[in-house]
Amino acid sequence: MSDRNQGETDEARAEDLLRQAQDFADQVIAPRAAEWDRTNTYDIDTLREASRFGWMGLQVPRDQGGLGLPFSVKSRLSEVLAGADFGFSLSLINSTNIGYKLCRDAPHLAERYLSDLISARRLGSTALTEPGAGTDFAAISTTATRDGDGWRLNGTKAWIINAAASDLIILYAQTEPGSRGAGIAAFLIDGQREGFSRLDRFELSGQHSIGVGGFELKNYHARDDEMMQAPGQAFKYALTDINGARTYVGAMCCGMVAAALKIAAEYGRRRETFGRRLVEHQGWRWSLGEADMDLAAARALVRHAEARIDAGLEARFESARAKLFATRMAERHLPALAQLMGAEGLSAKYPFGRHIQGAKISGFVDGSSEILLDGLSMQYAKG
Ligand SMILES: Cc1cc2nc3c(=O)[nH]c(=O)nc-3n(C[C@H](O)[C@H](O)[C@H](O)COP(=O)(O)OP(=O)(O)OC[C@H]3O[C@@H](n4cnc5c(N)ncnc54)[C@H](O)[C@@H]3O)c2cc1C
Structure with missing residues (x-):
């Protein structure tokens, strides 16, 4: 097969995977997520259910039993899943990371543990x-x-x-x-x-x-x-790997805001006040426009960082900008979109409360917002 055909095939496989992920997010994760929060549940069975799609081996080479897809597809997967539940998405991706790192850095250990990780018989951290x-x-x-x-x-x-x-x-x-x-x-x-x-x-x-x-x-x-x-090496590796983590956490923030925007818009097309649908009140509708604009900007930063990581290029500042901007965007727009729903926005049947907590978690994992700002601003302190 020529390189070009191989490339097209991978693109089609990535699209299939993301469609599958959207179905799983809508049909399996979203209906269970409110219950997980209500009953304080960490649902390993659903993680295992998700493993049947091969996601736990997403970046593992195909000849080692994985899907052999690039980092950007993992990041897109995390975005789709986070639209239903941030915690589930981050949990799945964190386990996924271990099999890939074993293949990359310690093939002898991959031989021992990879099949357990890909099948989610064992989980990673x-x-x-x-x-x-x-x-x-x-x-x-x-x-x-x-x-x-x-x-x-x-x-x-x-x-x-x-x-x-x-x-x-x-x-x-x-x-x-x-x-x-x-x-x-x-x-x-x-x-x-x-x-x-x-x-x-x-x-x-x-x-x-x-x-x-x-x-x-x-x-x-x-x-x-x-x-x-x-x-000596470990510290440097950790600082490089964290660029990937920052990028997909940014993608997850985009996933949560995209899901919230869709729910609020659908609600606004149904609900009427003062004889008109909510979407027909300009003052109500503008919050959708603000969220749409900032979401597009956050996604552009995330896609840029993903592309650099796929190409094996340095992505320290790109990933920091993507995560910081996307986190702030989610922290700002999730409460604003919940506000559009009136009292309904507080109901556990909608994900607003869970997503707001997800945005707060995003502000700490894989580099807190303060540390990202520090890194971005430090470049200007050097002569
Ligand atoms: C839900 C969740 C999941 C996590 N998962 C993992 C995981 O899988 N693996 C893992 O290793 N860790 C994980 N973490 C830990 C996470 O990486 C840390 O919470 C994060 O590094 C911040 O550390 P800290 O909470 O100890 O805050 P501290 O280091 O105590 O800092 C407290 C506050 O001060 C700010 N601060 C600190 N130093 C400075 C400074 N120089 N300038 C300005 N502000 C500063 C921080 O940003 C923070 O807001 C997780 C955390 C959470 C909440």
Whole structure:
């Protein structure tokens, strides 16, 4: 097959995948999401149901059992799913990331764990944050100490997506206390081994579908070949990988606003006040126009960052702009769109409340808004 045909085929496969995702979002996630929030549920069964489409292996090469699609398709998938539920989308994507990173950085570990991850028999997480270190990632205190043919790990991780059930975790630990980023290494942790224990799932005020929690490592033994990135490399890799995460979190904000805009517009075409449909009141309608404009701008930033990542180009500033702008856009427009619905906007049958909480989460995960602003402005502080 020529390269051109292969390219067209991938495009068609991506379109099929996104159509499938929209159906799954509308028919499966949206009807269940309000119940997840009401009953404080992290729904692993629905994650497993979603895995039948192969999404957990989206970026895994086809000859290794994956779909072999580029980053931008994962980002678009996250956008579609977040339109129904932000937490579910972020949970699925976080597990998806682990299989891909094993293929990319540790093929010997991929051989061992990939089929479990693709089938969602086992779920994955990425663990940087600790009770005492969030934005200041270089300050982590989980230690990795040399021990014979491997390493002994000790410490606690907190605020980790999927931690309520995941047991294949890419975890960052300090090999030289006091050295900050220079001593940080990344390990694959198998949570079915001795030395690993799970903390109780964290109680949030909403978006329980994200399955956030923590782990404790007590003398956990990692073999040498389970070090995924050596001291020094891990910190740099984490800062590069986070560009992808920032981009898809921006895409998820777009997905939530697009869904809210559609619901509010449909409502406005049905509901009448003062003898006219809501959409016929100019003062009511303008909020739709404002959201439409900012959504298009946020999407353009997200698509630009996705394209750079697909092309293997540096995307530090592009991803920071995309996430910061899209988060702010969602924080502004989701409450405004809920307002258009009157009291109905507060009903649990609509996603406005859950989406507003999703936008707040977006302001912390994979780089808080303040840290993104700091990075963007810092370039102007240099002479
Ligand atoms: C739902 C959820 C899921 C998460 N999932 C994961 C995950 O899967 N894996 C993972 O490793 N982590 C995860 N996190 C953690 C997330 O990355 C951290 O919450 C984030 O890095 C902020 O750290 P912190 O909460 O400890 O805030 P802190 O570092 O304590 O900061 C507190 C506040 O001060 C601001 N601030 C800090 N320093 C500065 C500064 N220099 N200038 C200006 N403002 C500053 C911060 O932006 C923040 O608003 C998750 C968090 C949430 C809420």
